[in-house]
Every structure is written in C-alpha cells, then in structure tokens.
Amino acid sequence: MELNQIYAPIQDDLSRVKDTLKSISRIDFAWLADQLSYVVRETGKGIRPALTLLSAKSYRYDLAYLLPMAVSVELMHTATLVHDDAIDKARTRRGQATINSVWGDEIAVLLGDYLFAKAGEFVADTQTPRVIKLFSQTLATISSGEIGQFRGAYNIDQKRQDYFRRVYGKTASLFSLSTQSGAVLAHAPEAAVAVMKEYGDNLGIAFQIVDDILDFTSTEEAMGKPVGSDLTQGTLTLPAMMLAERHPDANPVRKLFRTRDRRYVDEAIEMVLNSTIVPDCYQVAAEYARDACRNLKSIPDTESRQALMDLADFVVGQGTE
Numbered sequence: 268m269e270l271n272q273i274y275a276p277i278q279d280d281l282s283r284v285k286d287t288l289k290s291i292s293r294i295d296f297a298w299l300a301d302q303l304s305y306v307v308r309e310t311g312k313g314i315r316p317a318l319t320l321l322s323a324k325s326y327r328y329d330l331a332y333l334l335p336m337a338v339s340v341e342l343m344h345t346a347t348l349v350h351d352d353a354i355d356k357a358r359t360r361r362g363q364a365t366i367n368s369v370w371g372d373e374i375a376v377l378l379g380d381y382l383f384a385k386a387g388e389f390v391a392d393t394q395t396p397r398v399i400k401l402f403s404q405t406l407a408t409i410s411s412g413e414i415g416q417f418r419g420a421y422n423i424d425q426k427r428q429d430y431f432r433r434v435y436g437k438t439a440s441l442f443s444l445s446t447q448s449g450a451v452l453a454h455a456p457e458a459a460v461a462v463m464k465e466y467g468d469n470l471g472i473a474f475q476i477v478d479d480i481l482d483f484t485s486t487e488e489a490m491g492k493p494v495g496s497d498l499t500q501g502t503l504t505l506p507a508m509m510l511a512e513r514h515p516d517a518n519p520v521r522k523l524f525r526t527r528d529r530r531y532v533d534e535a536i537e538m539v540l541n542s543t544i545v546p547d548c549y550q551v552a553a554e555y556a557r558d559a560c561r562n563l564k565s566i567p568d569t570e571s572r573q574a575l576m577d578l579a580d581f582v583v584g585q586g587t588e
Contacts, residue, residue, distance in 0.1 A: 270312060273577045276570040277320040280330060284316045284337045291342075291385055302370060302378055306345060309361045314474070314578070315340045315445045321578070322449030322463045324571030332452045335392035339402065340445045342389065346382035347409055347437075349375050354417065355500050362491035398448045405444040412436020421501035421524040423511060430505060431472065438478075439471025446470075455566075462562045466575065469559035474582050476552040479504035481585065483539045495532040498523060505551065509544045510535060549583065556583045 274281055292303035316337035323333050351357070352365040353375035359365060367375035383406070390402045416433055419425060446467035450460045481490060482497045483506050497504050498520065503511075507520045519538060523531035539545065556579040566572055 268577050268581060270581065273574050273581060274313075274317055276324055276574055277317060280320055280334070281313060281317055281337075283330075283334060284320075284341065285313070287334065287338045288341060299378075299381070302366065302374070303381075305369075306349060306366060306378065306382070309363060311361060313341070315344050315441060317578075318442060318445035318467065318470075318575075319449040321571045321574050322446040322466075323453035323455075325567040325569045326450070326453035326455045326459070328453055332393045332395065333449065335389040336398065336448050336452055337445075339386045339389040339393075340441060340448070342382050342386035343402075343406065343409075343444075344441055346379045346386065347413070347441075349379035349382065351413070353379070354413075355496075357492065357496070359487075359492050362488075393448075393452060395452060398451055401444055401447060401451075405440050408436050408440040412440070416502060419503070421527075423503065423518075423521045423524050425503050425508070427505075427508065430503065430508060434472050434475045435468065438475040439468050442471030442474065443467035459566050462565055465562060466559045469555045470579055470582060473552040473555035473559065473579070476505055476548060476555065477582060477585050480506055480545055480548050480552070482506075483536050484545055495536055498532045498535060499529070501527075505548050506539050506544050507535065509547060510539055510542070513542070513544075514538070552583045556580070 271278065288307045289304070292300050292307060294300050294303070319337040319340055320333060348360060349366050352360055353367040353372045356367070356372075357365050358368045365375070366378055370378075387402070390399055393399065412433055412435070416437060419429070419433070443464050444467070446463040447460055450463040455463070479497065482495060482504065485494060487493050493499070498507060501524060503520070511518050511520050519531040519534040522528070523535065559579050560576050563572055563575060
C-alpha cells in the first residue's frame with residue numbers, strides 16, 4: 268500500500284501542515300528566508316506529522332491544536348537533521364546539498380537552533396502544558412541520544428542494548444512524541460494515550476532499523492545520500508553489529524573503525540549482502556512493528572486505526588518489495 272492511501276483519512280490536513288511549514292520562510296530577513304525556504308521545501312515522507320494527526324482522529328479531532336503540533340514535530344525533526352549533517356559533515360540529504368555544505372557548519376547550527384525555536388513556538392499554540400512538557404523532554408532525549416552516538420563513534424565494542432537505547436533517543440522518542448501528543452490533544456482516555464506511546468516507541472525503532480538496513484542495500488539515488496554513510500561516520504548499526512558478531516576475527520567493520528579506510532566500507536557492505544543479515548534485521552524490525560500494533564485494537568475501530576496498522580506494514584516493507 269502506498270503512503271498516499273495510508274494517509275487518506277488526514278490527507279487534506281497533512282497538506283495544510285506542509286503549507287504551514289513553507290510559510291515560516293516568509294519573513295523580512297531575506298537571507299534567512301532563503302535558507303528556511305531551502306530546508307522546508309522537501310519534507311520527506313511526513314510520517315511524524317501524519318502520526319500526530321492519525322493518533323487523534325479516533326477521538327476529539329480539533330485541528331486548531333493538532334495542526335500546530337504536527338508542524339512542531341516536523342520542525343523538530345528537520346532541526347535535528349540540519350544539526351546532524353553539520354556534525355557529520357554530510358554533503359547531501361534527501362537528494363539535495365545539505366545546509367552545511369552550502370552555507371557552512373556555523374550557519375547550519377544557527378539555522379537548526381532557529382528551527383527548534385519555531386518548533387517551540389508552534390507547540391506553545393497547543394495551549395496544553397502536558398504536551399509542551401513532553402516536547403521539551405523529547406528534545407532533551409534526542410540531544411542526549413545524539414551525544415551518545417557522537418561519543419560512541421568508531422567503537423566496535425557496543426552491545427545491542429546500546430544500539431536500541433541510541434535508536435530510541437535519536438528516532439523513536441520523536442515518533443512517541445507525535446503519537447502521544449495527538450492522543451492527548453484529542454482528549455483520548457489515558458489507556459489510549461499509553462497505547463499510542465507504545466505504538467510510537469516500537470514503530471520508531473522499527474523505522475530506524477529499516478533505515479539502517481537501507482544504508483547497506485539501497486542506492487545513493489534512492490536514499491538521497493551516499494550508501495554506507497553510517498559506517499563512514501563510525502556509527503555501529505544493527506547490520507554492522509550482526510556482521511561483527513558473526514565474523515569476530517575477519518571483521519571489516521573493526522578494520523574500518525581502526526583505520527577509517529573507505530575500502531573496508533565496501534567490503535562490509537558486500538559481506539552483509541552475501542549473508543542472511545539483511546533478512547534477519549528485517550525480522551527484528553517486523554517484531555517491533557508487531558509490538559507497535561499489539562494493543563491498537565483497544566482503540567476505536569476507525570479508518571485512522573487501520574491507517575496506523577498499515578503504516579507499520581509500510582515501514583517494514585521498505586526495501587523488501
């Protein structure tokens with residue numbers, strides 16, 4: 268199933284989210300306006316704002332509060348990407364040159380800060396202290412996760428629990444913010460808010476595992492960034508971790524992390540592709556997707572509930588069709 272089919276219950280409102288995102292570049296400071304226009308013109312799959320809207324649709328759906336929240340989570344996500352690219356010295360993102368490669372690392376950091384500030388402005392428009400606090404807590408979680416990833420770069424001696432903790436911090440926490448905030452703003456029962464948190468936590472982990480798989484199996488054209496970029500940055504993802512577990516004595520990842528020699532990236536990719544690691548990683552992702560949907564049947568049977576289930580299938584189906 269395609270994303271536009273999954274998003275059908277909220278498609279019009281998701282378009283309003285995109286229009287609002289583009290509107291933040293309409294400011295008097297022309298130089299900043301150009302950078303903002305550049306960074307928000309390509310919003311990717313829009314999964315995070317879609318999650319906010321879908322999580323609310325089964326309850327008291329009030330776009331006056333949900334629209335700014337959906338915009339806020341996407342702005343937070345965009346800000347983290349801008350900062351990540353500056354830290355990683357990345358050259359491309361979503362098929363276009365990164366902010367740091369066009370305007371420099373300093374501007375990228377400041378622009379990311381501006382986007383975080385705008386995200387905070389939008390979340391304040393929800394007039395809901397619980398959601399505003401959750402927003403701040405999530406920002407702290409993401410920041411600590413990124414610090415952990417930076418400090419753990421080129422460290423081959425990481426355990427799976429370290430990986431999943433990092434994945435929660437950098438990815439799943441924002442999925443969880445999206446789903447919880449939608450439910451809270453729609454006045455869902457506390458049990459439903461808990462179900463939405465569980466869904467966001469697990470779907471976010473599944474999403475990141477698949478993203479890590481695609482770093483080995485996809486193409487630069489499809490991903491909008493170089494294949495093997497995680498390895499190049501010294502990030503130990505699940506496929507690389509499985510490779511290290513299975514080949515402790517002939518491990519190109521260990522050699523890469525020690526020497527920073529690009530040829531070991533290609534060797535690691537080849538070894539992963541010529542093994543069962545890719546389907547094994549997809550199996551782990553599928554388990555998290557199933558956990559995400561485990562308690563969804565406890566919420567009202569609506570189009571949006573089915574869309575959440577279909578979205579979990581979509582996430583783990585990427586790259587497998």
